[in-house]
Amino acid sequence: MKKTLLLCVFILITMGCSKKQPRKVGILVKDPDYIKAKSLFSKNKDSAFYYFNKVATSSRDSLSTAFAYNYMAWIQNYAGDNFGSQESLLASLKFLDERNPKHLSCLSSNYNELGSTSFNLKNYDAAIFYYDSARRYTNDKEDLITNANNIGLVYQEKRNYNRAIKIFSGILLQSKETPKIYARILTNLSYTKWLQNPAYNPEPELRKALSIREAENDEWGLNSSYAHLADYYTSRNISAALFYAKKMHHIAVKLDSPDDQLEALQKLIQLSPQTDTRRYFTIYHKLSDSLQTARNTAKNQFALIRYEAQKSKSENLQLQKENTIKRYQIFARELLILGIALFSICAFVFAVIWFKRRKRLMEISARNALRDSQLKTSKKVHDVVANGLYRVMTEIGNRPGIDKEEVLDRIETLYEKSRDISYENPNNLKNFNEVISELLISFATEDTKILIAGNNSALWKNVSDTIKYELEHILQELLVNMKKHSQATNVALKFEHDKDRINIYYTDNGVGMPNGVQENNGIRNTGNRIATVGGAIIFDTKVEKGLKIQITFPNP
Incomplete structure (x- = not known):
């Protein structure tokens, strides 16, 4: 017992x-x-x-x-x-x-x-x-x-x-x-x-x-x-x-x-x-x-x-066996209807996707056009108004006896340019050698001497107005940067015609760019401008003192 x-x-x-207790096994599932x-x-x-x-x-x-x-x-x-x-x-x-x-x-x-x-x-x-x-x-x-x-x-x-x-x-x-x-x-x-x-x-x-x-x-x-x-x-x-x-x-x-x-x-x-x-x-x-x-x-x-x-499962198998012939007859019709439905759906989906894609491309194109327009306007404001005003300010500061009427004429010219800033066509620049000389001399002061060589009318004879327009603003940008940052006392610009290209050599004895060219707005605009006319601007920062720049562009 x-x-x-x-x-x-x-x-x-x-x-x-052996009784089972709470489980430890498990995973992180988001279902x-x-x-x-x-x-x-x-x-x-x-x-x-x-x-x-x-x-x-x-x-x-x-x-x-x-x-x-x-x-x-x-x-x-x-x-x-x-x-x-x-x-x-x-x-x-x-x-x-x-x-x-x-x-x-x-x-x-x-x-x-x-x-x-x-x-x-x-x-x-x-x-x-x-x-x-x-x-x-x-x-x-x-x-x-x-x-x-x-x-x-x-x-x-x-x-x-x-x-x-x-x-x-x-x-x-x-x-x-x-x-x-x-x-x-x-x-x-x-x-x-x-x-x-x-x-x-x-x-x-x-x-x-x-x-x-x-x-x-x-x-x-x-x-x-x-x-x-x-x-x-x-x-x-x-x-x-x-x-x-x-x-x-x-x-x-x-x-x-x-x-x-x-x-x-x-x-x-x-x-x-x-x-x-x-x-x-x-x-x-x-x-x-x-x-x-x-x-x-x-x-x-x-x-x-x-x-x-x-x-x-058994009932379905029996039903399939009994209705095999009938289902076969219906199959072709259902397949045709399904094909038409699928084709219609696919066509609709394709049309929707194509329309959305076309709409998206148009929106992108519109945004790009607006951005390009804004960039062009920004560049013109910088070149025409900002640098122009700085040039006038420089002349007023360095020429005590400057004529008031002349200053007003300059400002009125800037005003007219700012009103027409949205126009794409550059000004028709005649006597461009004089325009360049006047531009360069306007930055000369008692402390800063500017020497010019090779700037004659023959040099600019075959240069298009578009290139002249861009070049004027490029030179103006370089001189504005010189005035603001370089502390140079001597500046030299040499113009020469070399076969099918025109080269401009800029040299000053300022502080230079020991750390490389800085990508500020003006320098970036200068590079973009010369690139639009097929030219290039080269900064030589290896000199011990001062700055050397070469500007080159084609002259067909």
Whole structure:
């Protein structure tokens, strides 16, 4: 009788030790159905299953689909539907690639769940195979220890106590850094030794594990410790056994674990005085019936889904067989209609895209034209108004006796130029050598001497008005920069005609440009101007002092 009782207790405890706890596995998925399912997982597993199923059947991401099936399998296992759980796990494996590092955690979880369902179905050899497979896909120390513990429990269930003890002993020291896991291994090791040898005293280790779990507030672990201590004391101290059975029932209710509640109630029925036995039996009976009904309902739900899917598939095949000829006749008409529809849609889409593209190109062209116009206007304002005013200011400052009327004429000329600034055609510049000479001399002062060579009318005979217009403003820009920045006392400009080009050499003894040419607005405009007429401006900054510039442009 005692041996039969011990065997029953052993089976119940083994089931309790293998009970599944909250999962660690998971990934960051943005799918709203997946997020919804995860939020419901610990609250309403039926609803969570529904949303995970939506992900599994609609997601285009293989890893999201695999994890959805994994969670569905866990829910089915929790509901007692082990075969349905295995089916979901095998479906999950189809979406995983062991060569992809991101898939390894799900692979490990799948094989661990397959080990759990095989254990529940008492297929212990398969359970060991799957637990071993799970270890291949993880490097996490805690996962490896947990997998080894699961294998040890399988050998315990097979009553291969020596093998189980060897496994538990091998991982006990490895788990010491993690108190919760250490307490679990210590409990399983001492309990297995007691199962192997009823004369062995596991009480010190069981109480040590209990103390660790109390310190860690490990409620699932406390549930296990209370169960083991109640079993150990059953044949030694009824009062102590009853005490731990009550504590187990209390925490099982708190954890909302019906299996643990039933196990605790079985202990209470066996250990309690006869006056309490009937009450505990009534509670046990109601809870057992309720749990069995709920699990049967869940199993029937999963079975109904599979049945409806299979039935729908069979009916469709039969319907296809009966209507093959009719569907073939309709096919050509439907194909024609579909072709026309697709052509119309494609034509419409093409027209919309073409129109939008044409509109976008027109907008870009308009923006570019506006920007070019603004740049031209900006350049004219800089060259005509700003540099012109600076030239007048220079003459006023360097010629005390300058005629007032002459100044007013100059300003009026600038005014007229500013009014006509939007016109594109350059002025018709005659006697250009005199225009240049007058421009250069206007920047000469008592402190700054300007020497001019080669500026004669023959030089400019074949030069177009456009080039003359640009060149006047280029020279004006150079002299304005000289006046503002160079501190030069001697400036020389030499003009020469070399075959089909005209070269202008500018030299001053100012501070020069030791750090290279600076891209200010004036210098940039100067470069742009000479480039528009096919010329170039070259700054020689290697001289020790002063500045040398060469301006060259074609003269056909």
